[in-house]
Amino acid sequence: MTAKRNLKRFFAPRNVAVVGASATKGRPGRVVIENMRANGYAGNIYPVNPRGGRLLGMKVYKTIEDLPSGIDLAIVILAAQATPQAVRDCAARKIGSIVLVAGGFAEVDHAGEDLQEELARAAHETGVRVLGPNTAGHISTPADFTSSFFPLGKIPKGGISYVAQTGNFTGAMMKHIMSAENYGVARCIGLGNTVDIDETDVFEFLATDKHTDAIFFYLESLRRPRDFIEIARKVTPKKPVIMLKGGATPDGAAAALSHTASLGSDDRILDGALRQAGVVRIDEFSHLFLAAKAAAPMPVPAGNRVGFVSPSGAFIVHISDLCRQRLNLTFPNLTKKTMDRLKEISPPFIRLSNPVDIFPSATVHGMEYAYREAMEAVFKDPNVDAVVSIMILTKELGMPSLDFIPELAAKYPKKPLYISFSGDHACNEEAKAFLEPRGVPTFPLIEDAFKALDILVRAGQALKS
Amino acid sequence: MTAKRNLKRFFAPRNVAVVGASATKGRPGRVVIENMRANGYAGNIYPVNPRGGRLLGMKVYKTIEDLPSGIDLAIVILAAQATPQAVRDCAARKIGSIVLVAGGFAEVDHAGEDLQEELARAAHETGVRVLGPNTAGHISTPADFTSSFFPLGKIPKGGISYVAQTGNFTGAMMKHIMSAENYGVARCIGLGNTVDIDETDVFEFLATDKHTDAIFFYLESLRRPRDFIEIARKVTPKKPVIMLKGGATPDGAAAALSHTASLGSDDRILDGALRQAGVVRIDEFSHLFLAAKAAAPMPVPAGNRVGFVSPSGAFIVHISDLCRQRLNLTFPNLTKKTMDRLKEISPPFIRLSNPVDIFPSATVHGMEYAYREAMEAVFKDPNVDAVVSIMILTKELGMPSLDFIPELAAKYPKKPLYISFSGDHACNEEAKAFLEPRGVPTFPLIEDAFKALDILVRAGQALKS
Numbered sequence: 029m030t031a032k033r034n035l036k037r038f039f040a041p042r043n044v045a046v047v048g049a050s051a052t053k054g055r056p057g058r059v060v061i062e063n064m065r066a067n068g069y070a071g072n073i074y075p076v077n078p079r080g081g082r083l084l085g086m087k088v089y090k091t092i093e094d095l096p097s098g099i100d101l102a103i104v105i106l107a108a109q110a111t112p113q114a115v116r117d118c119a120a121r122k123i124g125s126i127v128l129v130a131g132g133f134a135e136v137d138h139a140g141e142d143l144q145e146e147l148a149r150a151a152h153e154t155g156v157r158v159l160g161p162n163t164a165g166h167i168s169t170p171a172d173f174t175s176s177f178f179p180l181g182k183i184p185k186g187g188i189s190y191v192a193q194t195g196n197f198t199g200a201m202m203k204h205i206m207s208a209e210n211y212g213v214a215r216c217i218g219l220g221n222t223v224d225i226d227e228t229d230v231f232e233f234l235a236t237d238k239h240t241d242a243i244f245f246y247l248e249s250l251r252r253p254r255d256f257i258e259i260a261r262k263v264t265p266k267k268p269v270i271m272l273k274g275g276a277t278p279d280g281a282a283a284a285l286s287h288t289a290s291l292g293s294d295d296r297i298l299d300g301a302l303r304q305a306g307v308v309r310i311d312e313f314s315h316l317f318l319a320a321k322a323a324a325p326m327p328v329p330a331g332n333r334v335g336f337v338s339p340s341g342a343f344i345v346h347i348s349d350l351c352r353q354r355l356n357l358t359f360p361n362l363t364k365k366t367m368d369r370l371k372e373i374s375p376p377f378i379r380l381s382n383p384v385d386i387f388p389s390a391t392v393h394g395m396e397y398a399y400r401e402a403m404e405a406v407f408k409d410p411n412v413d414a415v416v417s418i419m420i421l422t423k424e425l426g427m428p429s430l431d432f433i434p435e436l437a438a439k440y441p442k443k444p445l446y447i448s449f450s451g452d453h454a455c456n457e458e459a460k461a462f463l464e465p466r467g468v469p470t471f472p473l474i475e476d477a478f479k480a481l482d483i484l485v486r487a488g489q490a491l492k493s
Numbered sequence: 494m495t496a497k498r499n500l501k502r503f504f505a506p507r508n509v510a511v512v513g514a515s516a517t518k519g520r521p522g523r524v525v526i527e528n529m530r531a532n533g534y535a536g537n538i539y540p541v542n543p544r545g546g547r548l549l550g551m552k553v554y555k556t557i558e559d560l561p562s563g564i565d566l567a568i569v570i571l572a573a574q575a576t577p578q579a580v581r582d583c584a585a586r587k588i589g590s591i592v593l594v595a596g597g598f599a600e601v602d603h604a605g606e607d608l609q610e611e612l613a614r615a616a617h618e619t620g621v622r623v624l625g626p627n628t629a630g631h632i633s634t635p636a637d638f639t640s641s642f643f644p645l646g647k648i649p650k651g652g653i654s655y656v657a658q659t660g661n662f663t664g665a666m667m668k669h670i671m672s673a674e675n676y677g678v679a680r681c682i683g684l685g686n687t688v689d690i691d692e693t694d695v696f697e698f699l700a701t702d703k704h705t706d707a708i709f710f711y712l713e714s715l716r717r718p719r720d721f722i723e724i725a726r727k728v729t730p731k732k733p734v735i736m737l738k739g740g741a742t743p744d745g746a747a748a749a750l751s752h753t754a755s756l757g758s759d760d761r762i763l764d765g766a767l768r769q770a771g772v773v774r775i776d777e778f779s780h781l782f783l784a785a786k787a788a789a790p791m792p793v794p795a796g797n798r799v800g801f802v803s804p805s806g807a808f809i810v811h812i813s814d815l816c817r818q819r820l821n822l823t824f825p826n827l828t829k830k831t832m833d834r835l836k837e838i839s840p841p842f843i844r845l846s847n848p849v850d851i852f853p854s855a856t857v858h859g860m861e862y863a864y865r866e867a868m869e870a871v872f873k874d875p876n877v878d879a880v881v882s883i884m885i886l887t888k889e890l891g892m893p894s895l896d897f898i899p900e901l902a903a904k905y906p907k908k909p910l911y912i913s914f915s916g917d918h919a920c921n922e923e924a925k926a927f928l929e930p931r932g933v934p935t936f937p938l939i940e941d942a943f944k945a946l947d948i949l950v951r952a953g954q955a956l957k958s
Contacts, residue, residue: 135806136842179889194807200885200915208918248810274807279824280814283848287806311818313811314938341600341752342659342739345713346778349745353776359744377601383748420665424644450665453673473779 034157035225035233037125039168039215041101042071044175045123047092047114048105049075051083056129056177057105058084060165066181068172074099092117101125103165103175108132108143111161112150119154127175128160133221135162135287144223151224163220164195167202169213170239174198176218186212187241188320191230193219193248193274194287201317209317210464211324214239226251228259235263242323242487244316245271248284253298257305264306268328268487270319271302272310306490308483315483318471322480325467326437326444328488329481331413333360335406336383337399339390339420339450343474344383350475355482359383360411369405373398382406395419396428400436407440414485415440416477418448421455430459434466444484446470448477499622500690500698502590504633504680506565507536509640510588512557512579513570514540516548521594521642522570523549525630531646533637539564557582566590568630568640573597573608576626577615584619592640593625598686600627600752609688616689628685629660632667634678635704639663641683651677652706653785656695658684658713658739659752666782674782675929676789679704691716693724700728707788707952709781710736713749718763722770729771733793733952735784736767737775771955773948780948783936787945790932791902791909793953794946796878798825800871801848802864804855804885804915808939809848815940820947824848825876834870838863847871860884861893865901872905879950880905881942883913886920895924899931909949911935913942 044064050057061073061084075083080090089095092102092114102123104114108130118126133144144161151158159166165175169185178199188211190197195218202216215237217230227247234240243263250256263269275284276295302309310319334357338344351357359382362370370380374389384406390398399417406415421427437445447463448471449456460470471477509529515522526538526549540548545555554560557567557579567588569579573595583591598609609626616623624631630640634650643664653676655662660683667681680702682695692712699705708728715721728734740749741760767774775784799822803809816822824847827835835845839854849871855863864882871877886892902910912928913936914921925935936942 132842179887181889192807194805196805196807196915200804200887203887203916204918207916246807248807272811274810274814277814277817279817280810283806283810283813287810287850312815312940313808314940340659340661340665341748342657342661342711342713343778345739345745345748345752346737348748349739349742350777352742352744377597385752422644422665422668424646450661451668451672453669475777475779 034124035229037100038127038157038159038166039173039233040171041125041173043074043099044071045074045076045092045095045099045102046105047076047102049077049083049088059179060103060105060175060177063174063176063180067169067174067183070172092121095121097122099123101127103127103129105129105177108140108161112143112146115147115150115156115158116154119156124156126156126158127163127165128158128220128223129163129165129177131162133161135221144221148223158224159217160220161223162195163218164198165218167198167213167216169215176202178202181206184212186214186324187239188213188244188324189215189234189237189240189242190244190246190316191217191219191227191234192246193227194246195220197246205317209321211321214241222251228252228256231256231259231263235259240267242268242270242320244320245269246274246313246316247271248274248287250298253301257301260302260305260307264487264490266491268308268323268484268491269306270308270310270316270483270487272313272316308486308490310483315479318476318480319483321469322444322446322484323487325469326446327442328491329414329444329485330442330488332357332485333411333413334358334481335362335409335412335415337386337402337406337415337417338383339387339418341385343418343450344385347383347474347478350478355478356485357478357482362406362409362411366405366409370402373401394428395425396432400432403436407436407443412443414444414446414481416446416448416481418450418474419459420451421449421459422452423455427455427458430462433463433468437468444481446477446481448472448474450474499589500694502565503592503622503624503631504698505636506590506638508539508564509536510539510541510557510560510564510567511570512541512567514542514548514553524644525568525570525640525642528639528641528645532634532639532648535637557586560586562587564588566592568592568594570594570642573605573626577608577611580612580615580621580623581619584621589621591621591623592628592630593623593685593688594628594630594642596627598626600686609686613688623689624682625685626688628683629663630683632663632678632681634680641667643667646671649677651679651789652704653678653709653789654680654699654702654705654707655709655711655781656682656684656692656699657711658692659711660685662711670782674786676786679706687716693717693721696721696724696728700724705732707733707735707785709785710734711739711778711781712736713739713752715763718766722766725767725770725772729952729955731956733773733788733949733956734771735773735775735781735948735952737778737781773951773955775948780944783941783945784948786934787909787911787949788952790934791911792907793956794879794909794950795907795953797822797950798876798878799823799946800827800874800877800880802851802867802871802880802882803848804852804883806850808883808915809850812848812939812943815943820943821950822943822947827871827874827876831870831874835867838866859893860890861897865897868901872901872908877908879909879911879946881911881913881946883915883939884924885916886914886924887917888920892920892923895927898928898933902933909946911942911946913937913939915939
């Protein structure tokens with residue numbers, strides 16, 4: 029069996045055992061079952077607990093040995109010491125895939141290191157594939173499935189996949205995505221201590237996963253950098269691969285050692301190789317969501333030439349500085365045709381160019397007309413790869429109809445459109461609630477729209493090459 | 494009369510004329526009066542309009558000449574061409590302070606340049622002090638006053654003052670502060686084209702203004718860099734002075750030229766001088782609010798040594814990288830006393846240090862107890878100058894009582910405390926709505942708490958020197 033074939037069971041298990049199932053509210057052994065049910069998991073769930081009896085309406089098996097045959101995946105929620113034996117028991121019962129939730133291994137102390145070695149031996153000797161230990165589980169929305177023990181509820185489906193060397197992404201981070209963002213996820217994997225399955229195994233699976241449109245990594249180390257790079261070369265021409273690597277500095281690396289017992293490779297060497305392989309490295313945690321929000325509904329930009337419609341000269345000045353100093357974005361000259369059209373919609377004494385200072389035009393013609401016409405003119409321009417527009421929205425000025433924005437996005441499907449705001453918080457929230465479910469990402473901070481675009485432009489460069 | 498004495502009239506006018514007052518809803522000549530009323534301005538307002546009659550219950554004067562004597566300030570809302578004469582008329586009527594709202598001067602074309610020169614001559618020859626032209630007005634909450642023509646409503650009072658070479662700050666930006674933030678402002682000045690009053694005049698006023706605790710600049714040029722630096726040297730040991738300078742790059746400078754007709758000085762030379770004078774330069778527009786939010790309720794940190802309480806090892810790794818790469822913050826070793834206390838509140842196999850990974854302790858003792866005890870231990874530590882704490886809040890885990898957070902802030906008033914979040918958006922908003930009115934700033938993005946702290950640490954270095 030290849031690694032890939034084995035991983036398929038993790039992401040589409042026909043049925044699953046929960047070893048260490050619990051009736052107690054809030055305990056991982058119960059929450060994991062509640063999460064599966066909340067997501068409409070259609071397979072059978074087999075709880076295992078030495079006390080037996082029934083749990084949430086299901087029969088509880090006293091031992092792994094008692095389980096029926098044909099189980100694809102076991103989620104093992106036991107104390108660290110009990111896990112090596114549990115792996116051997118699962119193997120004996122022909123369960124080939126295991127998620128190991130417990131912590132208390134190499135990330136803690138020397139005794140934990142020994143235990144982790146024993147666990148690795150058990151996995152190696154039995155041939156069972158193990159995710160973890162020290163993982164908060166994984167998510168696979170195409171299979172309506174999760175092994176997360178963090179109370180989640182129904183996870184929205186979409187094309188973004190996360191691979192993280194921290195449990196956060198199937199916990200608090202997923203809650204953030206579910207409550208603050210309007211994009212959905214395909215797969216989400218907390219790698220934990222990678223006693224067996226590592227980032228490269230998962231990368232290989234996601235590479236050909238038709239449900240995954242873009243892959244986001246949070247890693248503190250690469251166990252097999254050569255293999256990883258090799259896969260990256262094949263994947264990045266097809267879908268964006270974006271990575272935050274923790275431990276890039278000595279201070280971060282020291283913290284990573286106590287977090288996931290990771291010993292990072294030399295970051296500078298790795299950095300060059302990743303870049304060459306088309307992996308886009310980012311340097312802020314929140315950009316893992318910012319770039320996903322931009323990537324999920326919009327095409328990857330074909331280039332870095334931005335048409336920028338701004339209600340303020342100061343924003344144009346500041347964003348010009350930002351792009352020059354830190355972002356690989358340019359504001360191209362527009363064609364004569366575009367310039368002529370912009371002139372038509374402007375007061376007589378104004379000479380519009382790119383970036384387009386829309387304020388005088390909006391004052392004369394109203395916000396809706398001025399923005400729509402200017403944005404369409406810029407969309408049409410062959411020199412422009414992407415459009416960013418900042419709107420001033422306040423109760424006192426009155427909310428304009430925003431229908432034209434998703435209409436423009438649909439009319440020019442090859443160029444991404446991002447919207448940012450200035451003004452009244454409630455109006456901005458209202459616009460976000462209208463635009464994002466209609467496929468137009470919004471950014472409350474003006475810089476963020478450009479930072480997100482910069483990341484996707486870099487991903488687009490790999491797509492072309 | 495010194496410049497300062499003249500500026501006092503701008504910030505505390507006993508009465509004011511509105512030249513170009515209008516009865517039409519939404520017109521600047523009406524909105525400016527509505528804004529004054531919404532803020533409870535107690536002085537007399539004298540509308541001027543050639544049509545005469547009455548306006549919002551007030552007598553309208555047909556000409557400036559007709560106005561009664563003893564008027565401190567005129568807000569002139571006329572077409573550009575009419576402004577030089579209006580300045581001379583005001584001078585004749587012994588009105589010594591004027592806000593000139595109109596645009597259409599040097600930022601537009603050569604005719605505008607000529608007009609601006611004529612205006613400068615009128616101001617110079619009459620001795621009248623002029624703010625603008627091309628300004629959206631100013632705000633002075635200690636006087637319940639504003640000359641802004643952007644519909645604002647009641648502006649919250651506080652110790653933050655803004656000086657901006659853009660009209661935004663008395664418009665959309667003020668709406669942002671009013672609706673999204675929980676801090677208040679003292680003075681806010683849109684400089685416009687600085688035909689007379691410039692950033693240095695305003696700086697001189699704010700330097701000794703007892704209502705201003707921290708000064709934020711958005712500038713695209715410095716007209717009198719030497720004078721500015723001289724004032725900065727005196728002010729920065731007393732209050733934070735924070736500046737975003739637009740046009741720092743050639744692209745930004747080109748944009749600034751068409752925005753406010755500013756020709757920037759050589760940025761590198763200026764940068765060194767500003768730094769030496771204790772001015773903290775920032776490089777993102779949104780940091781003008783981020784740092785204000787942090788500065789308004791909290792003390793300026795005495796140093797850069799942060800006690801960091803985190804619910805995730807990944808955050809510790811990432812923030813360690815961020816601090817090492819881009820921020821001047823450190824995570825000091827804690828005293829033995831603090832370490833012993835942290836050990837007491839932790840599960841037996843955990844060795845806590847700084848940053849404090851609070852997750853295991855929160856799992857065992859509950860979030861409220863673990864955070865309170867860990868934060869207090871860190872607050873007490875003499876090696877720590879500031880405390881940042883990230884909380885995971887979700888509906889499913891249940892909101893803990895947050896009373897202990899403002900209690901701790903009050904108990905350790907010399908060390909700033911910033912809170913950040915991970916998890917459920919609604920819970921984070923609820924925590925923000927509870928904490929910020931109680932004086933504890935919150936940051937939805939984890940990086941932002943540290944970016945804000947870094948800015949205030951730099952301001953603190955000037956305070957000490």
